[in-house]
Amino acid sequence: MTTFKDLNLTKQLLNALSDIGFENPTPIQEKAFPVIMSGKDAVGIAQTGTGKTFAYLLPILRQLTYSEQRQPRVLIVVPTRELVLQVVDEVAKLSAYMQARCVGVYGGGNINIQKQKVYDGVDILVATPGRLIDLTLSRTLQFNSIQKLVIDEVDEMLNLGFRAQLIKILDILPEKRQNLMFSATLNEDVELMIDNYFKKPEYIELISRGTPLEKIIQQAYYVPNFYTKVNLLEFLLQTEKAFSKVLLFVKNKKIADDIYKEIGPAFAEEIGVIHSNKSQPQRFSAVKKFDEGTHRLLIATDVIARGLDLKDVTHVINFDMPSKEASAYIHRIGRTGRADKTGIAISFVTKKDTTMQKEIETLMKKKLVILDMPEAVEISENLTQDEKPVTRDKSLKKIPKIITPTGAFHEKKEKNKKVNLGGKRRQENLRRIAEKNARTKPF
Ligand code: AMP
Numbered sequence: 001m002t003t004f005k006d007l008n009l010t011k012q013l014l015n016a017l018s019d020i021g022f023e024n025p026t027p028i029q030e031k032a033f034p035v036i037m038s039g040k041d042a043v044g045i046a047q048t049g050t051g052k053t054f055a056y057l058l059p060i061l062r063q064l065t066y067s068e069q070r071q072p073r074v075l076i077v078v079p080t081r082e083l084v085l086q087v088v089d090e091v092a093k094l095s096a097y098m099q100a101r102c103v104g105v106y107g108g109g110n111i112n113i114q115k116q117k118v119y120d121g122v123d124i125l126v127a128t129p130g131r132l133i134d135l136t137l138s139r140t141l142q143f144n145s146i147q148k149l150v151i152d153e154v155d156e157m158l159n160l161g162f163r164a165q166l167i168k169i170l171d172i173l174p175e176k177r178q179n180l181m182f183s184a185t186l187n188e189d190v191e192l193m194i195d196n197y198f199k200k201p202e203y204i205e206l207i208s209r210g211t212p213l214e215k216i217i218q219q220a221y222y223v224p225n226f227y228t229k230v231n232l233l234e235f236l237l238q239t240e241k242a243f244s245k246v247l248l249f250v251k252n253k254k255i256a257d258d259i260y261k262e263i264g265p266a267f268a269e270e271i272g273v274i275h276s277n278k279s280q281p282q283r284f285s286a287v288k289k290f291d292e293g294t295h296r297l298l299i300a301t302d303v304i305a306r307g308l309d310l311k312d313v314t315h316v317i318n319f320d321m322p323s324k325e326a327s328a329y330i331h332r333i334g335r336t337g338r339a340d341k342t343g344i345a346i347s348f349v350t351k352k353d354t355t356m357q358k359e360i361e362t363l364m365k366k367k368l369v370i371l372d373m374p375e376a377v378e379i380s381e382n383l384t385q386d387e388k389p390v391t392r393d394k395s396l397k398k399i400p401k402i403i404t405p406t407g408a409f410h411e412k413k414e415k416n417k418k419v420n421l422g423g424k425r426r427q428e429n430l431r432r433i434a435e436k437n438a439r440t441k442p443f
Helices: 011-020 027-037 052-063 081-094 111-120 129-137 154-159 163-172 188-197 226-239 253-270 280-292 327-333 351-364 408-417 424-439
Strands: 042-045 074-077 102-105 124-127 148-152 178-183 202-205 216-222 246-250 271-274 297-301 315-318 343-349 369-371
Touching (some): 011 081, 027 202, 052 081, 081 280, 102 111, 102 129, 111 129, 124 129, 253 297, 280 297, 315 327, 327 351
Parallel strands (some): 042 178, 074 148, 246 297, 246 315
16 A cells, blocks of 8 residues: 655655654545646546545645745635635645745635735635635736646536636736646536646546545435425434434525524534525634534535535435536535545435436436335425415416517626626736736746
């Protein structure tokens, strides 16, 4: 078995790894190391839980030399603020015996404090896309020293609508740089970005695309509605001690809050909720309490939970199945069974979800094991507003359709979809920075 000592690491990095307690590189770490060290562009297809963060941090830190210059030489772009903090934390652990200045910047945090930190000097900058652009426009940050770019969880970033920002960033970076990208799945959008910006990238792939980690047991219950799902969840939490660290995925914020209301009275001390309407401190605190084991259940929406490194999650429960992309299922279940642990994923499948269930099974080339509903679980007849069939009130008069003579409606829709990158001046500034960086000589 390969050990970290076989990897041509420095003493400082080996010491740090030994302090953390890691001896053997994970497969992605072993495969990525020589490729990233060679300076080539690389695309890693790896889910969270495979050790992908260290897979790019180890060679980056191995090649980072001491410098007093202020502007960053390594840029790591990630989709969420939680992930910024996590990556900064991982850098801190790995660089315990070396001088590496790492700063995290993200939207929602105090921009002046972040500006000051960047101004004080940084080697590795970890950022969310929007805040990165803001700091560039304010001239606090310059990109002309960037030698290595990592885009982590790129598929998620594109799902979240960061395409325009990512392209802006790619355009203003110096041309000569190493590009590294990590994604759990490869889809058309991601491949298009690779084609446009990467030079003959090497693909580091662990498992065939769309195949989940083998050590996750995947089960499902057929459940008719929300209230029956709540009953089943309560039953599982009450009767199964093994459900000690449960990540529960829901469709939206409202459902997250509704579940909390329903099971809160019985489990108030054991539950945390995390979604985008919660304040930043609430979000951090919910993740911390769950990670430390104070809370046994974390109710989360997809966007928030992506990329978080939660240790020893015993169960992932899909209270709601993903509704848009089957690949979301893989991201979710990858939160359990991490590193060398086994995990259990349980899906609550309604009639409406059966098409998605089939898509997921096709993507994974594996069938979910359907469990019988425990007898003690009450099948509720109650329906939520959303579940009630839509009935049309015949007494209501039909409103005549207004026909818009021009394509204005569509034009508006398209326009609204655009990401606001600011006014003409802002655009012009970005263009100028891009031109300047293109002229800048590489290191
Ligand atoms: P990641 O895929 O980067 O989110 O990492 C998943 C988890 O695996 C994190 O808790 C890491 O600390 C842990 N990990 C990373 N590398 C190793 C390793 N070589 N041995 C054991 N655990 C690791």
